[in-house]
Amino acid sequence: MKALWKYHKVPFLFFIVSSLLYLWFAYAIVRTNTIQLLFAYVLLFAFAYKIISSSEFNSSKFKLLVVFSIVLRLLFLFATPNLSQDFYRFIWDGRMILESFNPYLYTPDSFMDSGKFPVAQGQELYNGMGELSASHYTNYPPINQILFTVAALFSGHSILGSAIVMRLIIIVADIGTLYFGKKLLERLNLPSKRIFWYILNPFIIIELTGNLHFEGVMIFFLIWSLYLLHSGKWKWAAVVFACSISVKLIPLMLLPLFFGWFRKNSVISNDIEKPKKPFIPTDIGSAEGDIPVNLNFWKLILFYVIIGMTTLLLFLPFFSMEFVTNYSKTVGLWFGNFEFNASIYYLARAIGYAQTGYNEIAIIGKILPVISVLIILGFSFFRNNNTLPQLIGSMLLAFTCYLFLSTTVHPWYIATLVIFCVFTNYKFPLIWSLVIILSYLAYSNAANSENLWIIGLEYLIVFSVFIWEVILKKRLPVS
Template sequence: MTAFWKLYKVPLLLTFVSLFLYWFFAYDLIRTEYSQLILLYTALWLVFILLLKFAKDNLKFLTVIAFLSRAIFILAIPNLSQDFYRFIWDGRMILEGLNPYLYTPESFIKSENLPIAQAQELYTGMGTLNGSHYTNYPPINQLCFFFAALFSGHSILGSAIILRLLIIAADFGTFFFGKKLLKKLNLPEKNIFWYLLNPFIIIELTGNLHFEGVMIFFLIWSIYLLHIGKWKWAAVVFALSISVKLIPILFLPLFFYYFKKPIIISSKVGKSHNNEILKRVQNDDDIQIISSQKTSIHFKKLIAFYAIIGIVTALLFAPFFSSQFINNYSQTVALWFNNFEFNASIYYLAREIGYWFRGYNEIAVIGKILPVLVFLFVMGLAFFRRKKDSQLLIRHMLFAFAIYLFLSTTVHPWYVATLLALGMFTNYKFPLVWSFMIILSYLAYLNLNKADKFENLWIIALEYIVVYGVLIWEVLFMRRFPKKKGNEKANSIELAKS
């Protein structure tokens, strides 16, 4: 026992400190107490970095800490977000046989027709802004809400516990398939802990009950299946990811050059000649013989991949489908581009320019232009390189989503989780830096009582100066692109074998 203590003394002490800080964060923190919030978050990050330093080679130990940290939050009511009240509302609506996409909570409250248990408490908890709009959560997300209602239809805390267990289970899935994918890509398996043990992920997903974690689980699983050649199942799982959050739709164009026709070795040349080609592929000097040959897109496979995604997604939405659903859902999604604004970067600069020239907020115009710019950028990534392997695909996903966030009118903290998940399969660290700096966005709550001012733009400027600074350094100066030699060699061998 003494020898064990001497060997693991520092990691164990760090673990105790970490669990205590998470307990304090879960049960004693009020989000408007900004000094306490920043200090707690910074302390958790310091302990996180030290744990990775002193226990980086003990993956089992780090895994236990990651899930113990999540267990701390089991009985906690989220203290940094009110969204979970709407989650519970939607789930109980489905349990009562009502379509949550067709009604706003406000309509029931005003008519004094309360269709679900604890309706008034849930409406008060979610706030009038959330309660006055139609739900925008896709069907797999709604299924999770339904489970919460099914197993705890009369307790807000009970429903929160069910939702939290689902999110923790998804993190287990991300851990399982994330490690497998890292190993397949010849990347260190310990990279998974930049996501799994990150205080930002633990607080925003497990703590605040945001379902980006479930979407990320399906996304990583899908990429893994795609990498090992099970593209049909990958398409099904990708559709599940879209049906949790719509964000993966952004990545669909990036698959265009992923499906290539394999190099065919003629059977006429004989087995000995085929073996000779494989030997030449395994020789570093002869890699170019195969990898430089022209490859064409496997259009049948590509179209089938897109078709499966489309069909599965449509089937999942089918139980809720109606003309009114289409109208309500499209209106709600449009709000994120044309009405809402929070923690933005480029949009805020464009908005200020609009104020100078027009004298009022041009969000209605700017909100239509920015998505077009995102689309053009994603299409540029999709057709930029014809030879696309899994690592390049993930890297393009990373930058596609980064541009989406940079050009968005609304960037809530939990949105960065997807960026962080993709980042652990690359050499880029700006998502990691952003996952620390994003806590500054919560300082907007300092001005909740000021009618003329909601966010402190200087604080937002500080957040983005650091994030953009690291990104520019990595892209222009560090040039952190993964080495391709080993991956091209592996891919060439697979092509030759096929």
């Protein structure tokens, strides 16, 4: 311990101060407290930077940062989420399953109208989740529902108990991301310390561990899948990728990007075969040990089939025609009805108001997803994705464009960008993870209305860094 203190005094000091700030954030700050929220958040980012970058990085510091990462998450263990109310719906869905109800077939409102709640503390959960969630069918995929059920099973009738169980699940998932992320970075000959820009990022700790968003579990499966893909175990990669989809649907949009990978290259693990000749990367983004070989087109088809079949099997316990109708309707609402923290959409909406005097979300919300699909297809068919760094770089840029065109961008949505950027030279997701806190200023007033000047400031910063890195500097994905 004395040796650790001697060589890592600065990280220890910033860790101690960060711990106090996280405790304040978890148990005292509410989202309507704008000044406290911004002050604590910005300080935590500054301290995280100092913890990661100070002193020489070696195996002892890596272990130290792992301990810091786990301890800082455990500080939230007994806290009720203070920036999001989604966890009330998570608990509702889990308890519904324990009571033998299919959560996809009922809205909380349908029970409210009858005056009978199917779950313990139904009224409290209903009040906590808010009108928007209560009036719609659940949109959380099956693995999410299983995890909600586990939380309900082990917590009895305690709302805080359910939050604790879910928080432990998310912490374990983050440890898994740390494990496979480090191994993947090492396989790509990238510094292993990069993983801490995700693991020690205050945005990730607060939004996932603190606010109980299951993007952390989705990301764990996603990174595990990419690690298996790079190891040549593409069939298992497909199964794990389907698990990622079954936590959150986001990875579905990334599927076309695998076309370039399977069309041109297969990755043979260094543990399986060594190249007979020195491997010369075609660009800086190539990873040593990636061996180009001809691959039958049918492997790509089988990869998609395994993903599709695994996903369907996970949905099967909940399946009915009513489920299909309800689920597709709920997912569709995110494109045509909801608005929050958008960028290009808000500009298009303003133009629509100027032209017609009405909010044209019904029209714009149908056009923007089409543009997103075209962009993703462009990255799939007109960009080299035959090495893992190139593939991850395309995933990062494609998903970024999707968020730029979305009508709704909740803060936790960008967690996927943060993990992708760890494997690239792009830093704009890290900047976005800092300024995304500005979106919470919408809750500083009773009407929860957004100040478009503040949203404009957020995106001015994000777009400026994005344009500089992606267009002006013309950076390749990985150095």
